[in-house]
Amino acid sequence: KAGVTQTPRYLIKTRGQQVTLSCSPISGHRSVSWYQQTPGQGLQFLFEYFSETQRNKGNFPGRFSGRQFSNSRSEMNVSTLELGDSALYLCASSFRQGRDGELFFGEGSRLTVL
Amino acid sequence: AQRVTQPEKLLSVFKGAPVELKCNYSYSGSPELFWYVQYSRQRLQLLLRHISRESIKGFTADLNKGETSFHLKKPFAQEEDSAMYYCALVFTGGGNKLTFGTGTQLKVEL
Numbered sequence: 388k389a390g391v392t393q394t395p396r397y398l399i400k401t402r403g404q405q406v407t408l409s410c411s412p413i414s415g416h417r418s419v420s421w422y423q424q425t426p427g428q429g430l431q432f433l434f435e436y437f438s439e440t441q442r443n444k445g446n447f448p449g450r451f452s453g454r455q456f457s458n459s460r461s462e463m464n465v466s467t468l469e470l471g472d473s474a475l476y477l478c479a480s481s482f483r484q485g486r487d488g489e490l491f492f493g494e495g496s497r498l499t500v501l
Numbered sequence: 502a503q504r505v506t507q508p509e510k511l512l513s514v515f516k517g518a519p520v521e522l523k524c525n526y527s528y529s530g531s532p533e534l535f536w537y538v539q540y541s542r543q544r545l546q547l548l549l550r551h552i553s554r555e556s557i558k559g560f561t562a563d564l565n566k567g568e569t570s571f572h573l574k575k576p577f578a579q580e581e582d583s584a585m586y587y588c589a590l591v592f593t594g595g596g597n598k599l600t601f602g603t604g605t606q607l608k609v610e611l
Contacts, residue, residue, distance in 0.1 A: 390544070420597040430587065430601035443598040477545065481597050488535050488591045488599060492545040 389413065391480050391493035399499045405466040408496045412459050412480030418442075419461040420490060421453060424475040433476075436461055465498075473500045503528040505590050507602035514578050515610050522573040522605050524562075524588030534564055534571040535599070537587040545587070548573075558582070578609045 392411040400406050412419050420443075421433040432445040436455035453463040459480075465472055475497050479490035504527045514520055526532060536548040549557045551564040551571060562573045571588060588602040 418597055420599075422599075422601075429603045430599075432598050432600070435597045437596070443596045445598070479597070487596055488533050488550060488589070489547055490537075490597060490599070491547075494544050 391478055391491055393476075393478050393493035393496050395496060396494065397497050397499075399501060400468050401501050402468055402470060404468050405464060406468060406498060407462055407464045408476055408478075408498075410461045410463075410478030410480075410493060412461070412478075413491055416480035416482050416491070417459050418481040419455055419459065420479045420481070421461070421463050422477045422479065423447075424477055424495070425473075430477070433463065468500045470500050473498060503532065503590055503592060503600045505588050505600050505602035507586075507588055507605050509605045510603070511606045511608065513608045513610060516580055517577050520573075520575040520578045520582065520607065520609075522586050522588075522607065524571045524573065524602060526569050526571065526588075526590050528569075528590060528592060530592055531566075532590045532592050534562070535589045535591075536560070536562055536571075536573050537589055537601075539585045539587070541584070548586070578607075580609050580611065583607055583609045 394409045418437045420435040423431045435443040439455045450466045455461045475495040477495045478493045506525045534551040538548045539545045560575045564571050585604050587604045589599040591599050
């Protein structure tokens with residue numbers, strides 16, 4: 388079974404630009420969650436999508452958005468990038484349905500904002 | 502709001518010694534607790550959850566609601582246990598909105 392795949396793995400942007408990150412979940416998983424990992428704040432929940440609907444949202448500004456497609460693939464977008472957005476963005480998929488919290492993580496997309 | 506505290510950033514033990522990674526949480530309801538692990542150059546993965554009450558790779562964790570703790574234990578540390586360990590919590594009905602602790606780096610020395 389292929390694992391969670393995230394693209395791109397590394398990217399460099401400048402302040403003010405926007406970025407789109409992609410996540411392909413494990414086949415059969417309908418829930419996709421996004422987390423931001425930084426040395427200072429650790430792992431922080433961004434949002435969760437299930438069946439193309441946002442089910443949960445973390446405490447991030449509106450510049451952070453996401454969506455899920457009918458094939459369960461998900462994208463997250465960050466607009467008007469700030470230096471503080473530099474982080475590892477992790478995607479995780481889950482079968483859900485009674486197995487909340489059992490996440491399968493991708494390797495992450497490392498974003499550097501200059 | 503829920504909070505997960507892992508007081509130790511780094512825990513160093515000798516091979517064969519017992520290991521206890523501490524995790525305390527604050528949440529007024531009934532949470533579900535998890536331990537995630539990240540080995541060197543590998544992705545973050547689930548180690549165990551309190552509901553399953555399993556022993557995975559020799560590790561166990563008991564939820565103590567009175568002390569609001571979920572410490573991870575192993576009687577005899579192995580070199581391959583060296584990794585970053587994260588305690589995480591999700592509240593009932595919270596889906597996959599996990600609150601993670603800051604992690605403890607376990608180093609098993611020979």
